[in-house]
């Protein structure tokens with residue numbers, strides 16, 4: 200979508216420069232119908248339909264899927280200004296952590312997000328889109344880290360004076376590494 204928007208911007212700037220620079224003596228009549236129908240209907244119609252299809256697919260990728268197996272579930276509760284992480288299905292759990300999420304690489308991860316105070320937004324750009332953390336409501340996003348590594352995240356919705364200092368990271372592990380990481384977590388909830 201960014202490339203599409205960039206291409207259109209370059210095209211429009213080129214047209215503007217051409218219109219501004221061509222010599223007045225060489226002006227011919229502007230083909231009005233071509234501009235109106237081509238530039239006003241056909242061009243945006245084709246571009247928007249293509250982007251809509253692409254966006255629809257990309258959005259679908261991030262929605263939980265009915266009946267999907269092998270899912271790893273995490274709950275995230277946003278606070279001013281930190282993230283409470285809960286592993287509801289951990290073997291000896293639930294387990295609790297702060298600001299860091301351990302996930303298996305190559306498996307779908309369903310992150311269910313809520314908030315304890317104001318609206319925040321959970322965003323790990325390399326893994327997917329944003330999802331709002333809304334008090335009294337749970338939103339679930341499906342993420343997948345294709346390989347082990349650390350993926351940084353942020354709060355993407357202004358949530359008060361500490362908004363910029365609300366770090367988050369996702370660490371994706373192989374199964375053995377995940378078990379090891381989870382073994383180090385607390386069974387006691389962090390108190391705000």
Ligand SMILES: [Cu+2]
Nearest residue numbers: 319354358365
């Ligand atoms: Cu926030």
